[in-house]
Amino acid sequence: MDTTGNATRKTSELIRRFAPYFKKYKWVLVLDLFCASLTTVCELVLPLIVRFITGKGMEDMASLTVQVILSVGALYLVLRIIDTVANYYMASVGHVMGARIETDMRRDLFGHLQRLSYNYYDHTKIGQIMARITSDLFDVTEFAHHCPEEFFIAGLKIAVSFAILGSIYMPLTLIIFAVLPLMLLAAMFFNKRMRRAFKRSRNQIGELNAQVEDSLLGVRVVKSFTNEELEKEKFREGNQGFLNIKKQMYRYMALFQSSTRLFDGLMYITVVVAGALFMIYGKITAADFMAYLLYVTTLLTSIRRIVEFTEQFQRGMTGIERFLEIMDAPVDIEDKPGARALGQVKGAIAFDHVSFHYVGEEEMVLKDIVLQVSPGENVALVGPSGGGKTTLCNLIPRFYDVTGGRVLIDGQDVRDVTLQSLRAQIGVVQQEVYLFAGSVYDNIAYGRPGASREDVIRAAKQAGAHEFITQLSQGYDTDVGERGVRLSGGQKQRISIARVFLKNPPVLILDEATSALDNESERLVQRSLEELAKGRTTFTIAHRLTTIRNATLILVLTEDGIAERGTHEELMARQGLYFELYSMYTEKERQGEAHF
Numbered sequence: 204m205d206t207t208g209n210a211t212r213k214t215s216e217l218i219r220r221f222a223p224y225f226k227k228y229k230w231v232l233v234l235d236l237f238c239a240s241l242t243t244v245c246e247l248v249l250p251l252i253v254r255f256i257t258g259k260g261m262e263d264m265a266s267l268t269v270q271v272i273l274s275v276g277a278l279y280l281v282l283r284i285i286d287t288v289a290n291y292y293m294a295s296v297g298h299v300m301g302a303r304i305e306t307d308m309r310r311d312l313f314g315h316l317q318r319l320s321y322n323y324y325d326h327t328k329i330g331q332i333m334a335r336i337t338s339d340l341f342d343v344t345e346f347a348h349h350c351p352e353e354f355f356i357a358g359l360k361i362a363v364s365f366a367i368l369g370s371i372y373m374p375l376t377l378i379i380f381a382v383l384p385l386m387l388l389a390a391m392f393f394n395k396r397m398r399r400a401f402k403r404s405r406n407q408i409g410e411l412n413a414q415v416e417d418s419l420l421g422v423r424v425v426k427s428f429t430n431e432e433l434e435k436e437k438f439r440e441g442n443q444g445f446l447n448i449k450k451q452m453y454r455y456m457a458l459f460q461s462s463t464r465l466f467d468g469l470m471y472i473t474v475v476v477a478g479a480l481f482m483i484y485g486k487i488t489a490a491d492f493m494a495y496l497l498y499v500t501t502l503l504t505s506i507r508r509i510v511e512f513t514e515q516f517q518r519g520m521t522g523i524e525r526f527l528e529i530m531d532a533p534v535d536i537e538d539k540p541g542a543r544a545l546g547q548v549k550g551a552i553a554f555d556h557v558s559f560h561y562v563g564e565e566e567m568v569l570k571d572i573v574l575q576v577s578p579g580e581n582v583a584l585v586g587p588s589g590g591g592k593t594t595l596c597n598l599i600p601r602f603y604d605v606t607g608g609r610v611l612i613d614g615q616d617v618r619d620v621t622l623q624s625l626r627a628q629i630g631v632v633q634q635e636v637y638l639f640a641g642s643v644y645d646n647i648a649y650g651r652p653g654a655s656r657e658d659v660i661r662a663a664k665q666a667g668a669h670e671f672i673t674q675l676s677q678g679y680d681t682d683v684g685e686r687g688v689r690l691s692g693g694q695k696q697r698i699s700i701a702r703v704f705l706k707n708p709p710v711l712i713l714d715e716a717t718s719a720l721d722n723e724s725e726r727l728v729q730r731s732l733e734e735l736a737k738g739r740t741t742f743t744i745a746h747r748l749t750t751i752r753n754a755t756l757i758l759v760l761t762e763d764g765i766a767e768r769g770t771h772e773e774l775m776a777r778q779g780l781y782f783e784l785y786s787m788y789t790e791k792e793r794q795g796e797a798h799f
């Protein structure tokens with residue numbers, strides 16, 4: 204899975220994938236291109252008018268009456284008015300179309316991000332995703348609006364100029380237009396290099412974003428270690444890398460622009476020299492010569508616009524490419540065809556010869572796990588760090604899919620039921636609580652969107668959180684701050700427990716978080732967790748061994764699988780690994796430093 208891949212996709216492929224976004228707005232686009240045609244025609248008429256007036260004046264000055272001049276002026280005025288209205292449409296409605304396409308793409312991107320599994324996020328930096336969903340897509344707006352328009356105008360101008368000039372004198376026209384393919388070749392040559400440089404710069408911005416995010420989220424750790432200088436140095440490297448890539452990008456741009464200027468000059472020289480020669484040999488008139496000069500100027504202006512647009516084009520293409528990289532990331536965990544809704548379960552969980560390894564890792568984390576848990580049972584998972592306790596629990600709600608074997612809930616393979624209905628039956632209290640920006644109330648209500656205020660308050664009471672919440676400055680409406688920084692660890696935990704109370708699932712996964720809390724908070728959280736576990740099938744990842752003595756089943760999980768299983772009494776009597784762990788734990792607790 205390469206979301207920061209450096210391979211550059213073909214422009215044609217990107218355009219083919221991007222084009223469907225125009226479908227909804229095809230009439231806006233058609234009108235936009237029609238307006239573009241109008242403005243082009245208005246612009247191309249001026250040299251004809253000049254040619255007409257000079258031609259008439261040179262042929263027979265008497266025929267150039269005030270009436271003729273005023274009629275021509277009036278015609279030109281009408282054309283300018285049409286041009287103004289058409290331009291307004293392109294600048295307003297055309298731009299809005301670009302913004303709408305950007306919004307549609309962002310919606311699709313966010314939707315896809317919601318579908319991607321844990322596995323994707325294990326391998327992707329959030330900062331990179333942020334850059335793609337914001338700044339990369341800004342570039343797409345300008346691109347979506349200008350790209351069809353600019354290319355259409357340039358193409359039209361070249362075609363119409365060719366037709367008009369060809370009708371005046373074809374040999375001179377062919378000589379002038381012979382320079383265009385050279386320009387095209389140069390554009391193609393630099394196009395690829397500029398795209399690569401743009402992509403590298405975008406990736407580097409993503410990296411910088413990720414770095415800033417990491418550093419700012421960890422700002423408290425940075426300060427506690429007084430590592431501000433280290434952070435500044437890391438940032439300086441990334442920032443300097445960005446500058447280097449930009450330098451390279453601008454070098455290509457400069458080369459491209461300069462080469463275009465060279466062709467520009469070549470074209471003028473061709474018109475002046477060849478045109479003057481044809482004129483002295485009587486092939487074209489002075490008025491024709493002037494028309495040629497004016498048309499070449501118009502043509503070159505539009506070519507210059509295309510050159511200036513190249514930067515925007517490359518940015519847009521890069522934005523689309525990076526957008527597609529996420530959109531093409533496979534959704535590895537989703538409903539299989541014909542998956543059925545699970546409905547309310549009793550809470551029997553079974554592991555049927557389950558094995559598992561993480562994507563990209565060769566070593567099996569779980570090997571041939573066989574386990575039957577009855578509804579309402581209270582299972583505690585203990586064992587050395589890295590033994591696979593969290594991994595095992597993550598297989599129940601299908602945060603990851605098993606590598607081998609099956610996980611069953613009430614006898615049904617978790618892969619045969621819809622994800623939504625499966626996860627609705629399982630509540631997870633994580634060790635690291637994540638609270639969203641918003642109020643305490645919003646954070647509890649997150650457990651069951653649409654729940655009544657009474658239900659939210661009841662859940663808070665059940666979690667033992669009501670009392671401290673009412674003592675907060677604005678009670679339930681108190682803002683929790685980013686990630687809940689304004690609350691204590693124990694308070695955050697109890698809010699997260701209230702969230703699960705509100706959800707009221709029959710199966711629970713508790714990653715015991717009490718190790719991070721002081722004794723009083725731990726006691727309160729522990730009490731809330733016990734309350735929550737009542738009547739539900741519960742998997743507790745236990746770090747404090749004294750809290751699991753009442754578990755109906757204790758599993759000792761090691762790298763080799765389930766080493767021991769039984770109740771506390773059974774395992775203590777066995778004097779095996781659990782006995783060792785427990786004795787070690789109680790010894791440490793006596794010394795005041797116990798946690799696993």
Ligand SMILES: Nc1ncnc2c1ncn2[C@@H]1O[C@H](COP(=O)(O)OP(=O)(O)OP(=O)(O)O)[C@@H](O)[C@H]1O
Nearest residue numbers: 325561564568587588589590591592593594595799
């Ligand atoms: N997302 C991941 N990608 C790759 N390997 C992982 C991932 N998560 C965990 N692991 C590895 O899988 C093994 C089991 O990890 P797991 O977190 O399940 O252990 P644990 O028993 O819950 O540990 P602890 O008690 O320290 O929380 C470890 O070797 C760990 O390095």
